[in-house]
Amino acid sequence: MELDSVMLSRMLTTMTLMFHIIFAMIGVGVPVMIAIAEFIGIKKNDPHYLLLARRWARGFTITVAVGVVTGTAIGLQLSLLWPSFMEVAGQVIALPLFMETFAFFFEAIFLGIYLYTWDRFKGKWTHWLLTIPVMIGSSASALFITTVNAFMNTPQGFDLKNGQAINIDPIAAMLNPATPSKVFHVVSTSYMTSAAILAAIVAFAILKGKRGQYEQKALRLTVTCTLIFSVLTAIAGDVSAKFLAEVQPEKLAAAEWHFETEEGADIIFYGTLNEDGEIENEIRVPKLLSFLAGNSFDTEVIGLNETPEDERPPLWIHYMFDIMVSIGMFVMAITALFVIMSKVKKWNELNKPLLWAVVASGPLSLIAYESGWILAEVGRQPWILRGYMKVAEAATRNDDVGITFVMFALLYLVLGVMTVVVLIKMFKNSPAEAELEKRFPNGEGSA
Amino acid sequence: MNLELLGITVLWTFLYGYLIVSSIDFGAGFFAFYARWKKKDHIMNDLISRYLSPVWEVTNVFFVFFFVGIVGFFPATAYYFGTALLIPASVAIILLAIRGSFYAFNNYGSRDSIFYLFLYGATGLLIPASLSTVLTISEGDFLAVTDGKVTFLAKELFTSPFSWSVVFLSIVSVLYISATFLTYYADRADDRQARRTIRQFALFWSMPTIVASLLVFISLQMHNPEHYNKAITEYWWMFGLSLLCFGIASWFIYTGKRYGTAFIMVMLQFFFAFFGYGASHLPYILYPYITVHENVTNETMALALVIAFILGLLLLIPSLILLMRLFLFDADYVKGKKK
Numbered sequence A: 001m002e003l004d005s006v007m008l009s010r011m012l013t014t015m016t017l018m019f020h021i022i023f024a025m026i027g028v029g030v031p032v033m034i035a036i037a038e039f040i041g042i043k044k045n046d047p048h049y050l051l052l053a054r055r056w057a058r059g060f061t062i063t064v065a066v067g068v069v070t071g072t073a074i075g076l077q078l079s080l081l082w083p084s085f086m087e088v089a090g091q092v093i094a095l096p097l098f099m100e101t102f103a104f105f106f107e108a109i110f111l112g113i114y115l116y117t118w119d120r121f122k123g124k125w126t127h128w129l130l131t132i133p134v135m136i137g138s139s140a141s142a143l144f145i146t147t148v149n150a151f152m153n154t155p156q157g158f159d160l161k162n163g164q165a166i167n168i169d170p171i172a173a174m175l176n177p178a179t180p181s182k183v184f185h186v187v188s189t190s191y192m193t194s195a196a197i198l199a200a201i202v203a204f205a206i207l208k209g210k211r212g213q214y215e216q217k218a219l220r221l222t223v224t225c226t227l228i229f230s231v232l233t234a235i236a237g238d239v240s241a242k243f244l245a246e247v248q249p250e251k252l253a254a255a256e257w258h259f260e261t262e263e264g265a266d267i268i269f270y271g272t273l274n275e276d277g278e279i280e281n282e283i284r285v286p287k288l289l290s291f292l293a294g295n296s297f298d299t300e301v302i303g304l305n306e307t308p309e310d311e312r313p314p315l316w317i318h319y320m321f322d323i324m325v326s327i328g329m330f331v332m333a334i335t336a337l338f339v340i341m342s343k344v345k346k347w348n349e350l351n352k353p354l355l356w357a358v359v360a361s362g363p364l365s366l367i368a369y370e371s372g373w374i375l376a377e378v379g380r381q382p383w384i385l386r387g388y389m390k391v392a393e394a395a396t397r398n399d400d401v402g403i404t405f406v407m408f409a410l411l412y413l414v415l416g417v418m419t420v421v422v423l424i425k426m427f428k429n430s431p432a433e434a435e436l437e438k439r440f441p442n443g444e445g446s447a
Numbered sequence B: 001m002n003l004e005l006l007g008i009t010v011l012w013t014f015l016y017g018y019l020i021v022s023s024i025d026f027g028a029g030f031f032a033f034y035a036r037w038k039k040k041d042h043i044m045n046d047l048i049s050r051y052l053s054p055v056w057e058v059t060n061v062f063f064v065f066f067f068v069g070i071v072g073f074f075p076a077t078a079y080y081f082g083t084a085l086l087i088p089a090s091v092a093i094i095l096l097a098i099r100g101s102f103y104a105f106n107n108y109g110s111r112d113s114i115f116y117l118f119l120y121g122a123t124g125l126l127i128p129a130s131l132s133t134v135l136t137i138s139e140g141d142f143l144a145v146t147d148g149k150v151t152f153l154a155k156e157l158f159t160s161p162f163s164w165s166v167v168f169l170s171i172v173s174v175l176y177i178s179a180t181f182l183t184y185y186a187d188r189a190d191d192r193q194a195r196r197t198i199r200q201f202a203l204f205w206s207m208p209t210i211v212a213s214l215l216v217f218i219s220l221q222m223h224n225p226e227h228y229n230k231a232i233t234e235y236w237w238m239f240g241l242s243l244l245c246f247g248i249a250s251w252f253i254y255t256g257k258r259y260g261t262a263f264i265m266v267m268l269q270f271f272f273a274f275f276g277y278g279a280s281h282l283p284y285i286l287y288p289y290i291t292v293h294e295n296v297t298n299e300t301m302a303l304a305l306v307i308a309f310i311l312g313l314l315l316l317i318p319s320l321i322l323l324m325r326l327f328l329f330d331a332d333y334v335k336g337k338k339k
Helices: A005-044 A047-081 A083-115 A124-129 A131-153 A170-174 A179-207 A213-247 A249-256 A288-294 A317-343 A352-378 A401-428 A432-439 B003-037 B041-073 B076-084 B086-107 B114-137 B154-158 B161-188 B192-223 B225-234 B236-255 B259-281 B299-327
Strands: A159-161 A164-166 A267-269 A283-285 A383-385 B143-146 B149-152 B284-286
Touching (some): A005 A401, A047 A083, A047 B086, A124 A131, A131 A170, A170 B299, A179 A352, A213 A249, A267 A317, A401 B086, B003 B041, B003 B299, B041 B076, B041 B086, B041 B192, B114 B161, B192 B225, B225 B236, B236 B259
């Protein structure tokens, strides 16, 4: 591996995105959780849920701030690190990028209002209504930015003539084949991961001995939401696999180590490749890949050998696929078990092993989220614009990418550590019971 | 008006919007730190954070809007500025990142850390300085293009009197705009002590602002005579209006009445100067490589962007009005009686 501008640009973009998507994912998912908690709180007149919404909102501001600044970074880095790409693609995909900032603008305005008007309006519902533009804004920016990424996977809506894009159709570029499945998968996994992280925090607090009503309600709410969103995620994953099989077969084939085109293709879980490129130590489920690709065990699945060697993605993305799917299954199973146990009176869902499993689901979901994005992005190597422009042609010719990489690495290190420290301090200094007493002194309406 | 002119006008308007709202924000950060350092923070820091907390994110979006918009309308800017400005733009991003996140850490997280406040105040002056270099570079002579490879001539920039006068202007005008706005805000809050302190800042920074503007003019004449001639022959009246507005604003602040009108005059002062400067720079975006006519995006995309822009404004303007009514024009909130 040579550390030229291309490699360094890839590394810097990877680092910025991996850091940014943590906060972007929280930015998309947590407003939904806040809205649900406040809704239940008002509906049931239950101060526990209202407090939950308030405390989540307070922590949310910190993550939003880091999300905003790292989002600004990646926005500018697109032009700084990939100027040739932006010069061509800017002609075709400026519209969704522009709309993304509108959605973000809309969200920023209403988030500011939401955070500072808790006690301002007479009707309780007026304040809750503010969550709607926040949710619309955050999910819409996820939608628009995902269309850009989808476009890079399946470009359309233009013709390339002598390096110039002509016959441009901005709407067709946005509504490219990859858009529906990508947007569905990104939004559902963001909701799921956010819910899982909030559930993990509560479960951890309960394990540490905080077993009040507040914590129990919070745990039931977050785990139920995680379950619902993880089912959505699984459906979205299935849709994505079918899409890949049809439109972007080399990505699926590399992720699945599927080399020969065949009907009734096996699916491969785990395993290793030996020196001759043969698969060892795998778990093989016959014909399942065909089923995944086309709902029938006889579907023909295109193998990697059909793709010219210099256009194949690296084979290690298979492990990313394994991690993503295994964690998704684990989280769904754990949350389903929790929900079932909490419905049956004789069973105690607050047992230690189950709570630890819920705690683990949080960080694991985050790992799955990252792995999924790595799979999606590395899976379209060597292309930056699949079929049109390779990554190596798009990178900057500036020689200072190395020093820039170091500067940003330090920045993310500081921001990451500070975020964790500030968040922990914030909630340690103001425990839930004390805040409940202070805000709702008569236990008003507590069920 | 054709699409490229409409496009650059829209973008320039957004940059102007960013100039005003970010100046208030950047300057406020510096004043907040200064007040803490002089142990006078009880006088004005509550006031500042009451204004900033709900709006700081919105400020940031104005900036994102501008750079996404300019790459969309004029994709060649991505290539030239993008290749050349890797280091300076990265420094600006890092400063913005430190500032934005430490604002949140300080205000929502653990309150009252002088170190955070220092980072916040110091970056508030460094960011306008680093961003203003992009305007300087657009005047030409700071980029070298050989075989399609663009290089940034850092040494020329650092030794140019023109570039230093722009940096000087950006810093003092940040402090001036911010102080005039905060004087008005303190007046609305009926906070006489804060008003007295900030009014002094406003008066103090008005002189350097005018001096710096003149310096920019003089050094522009040496650096880019073509631009300078266009400015004084075709657009002299805009700079005249700017000076007039400055006079009115200073008069109101000096006599201590009508701070609201004074701030509007300051906004107009910068409006005329900024648009006069921008208009006389046309048709060049980056002298002499990028012009608005030759480097505009294709017609379909330009039209789509304009339509998206109009629809977006229909959504944003009512929301912004709501935001201002709740936090800027609600007397009880400004006075701190309402949370």
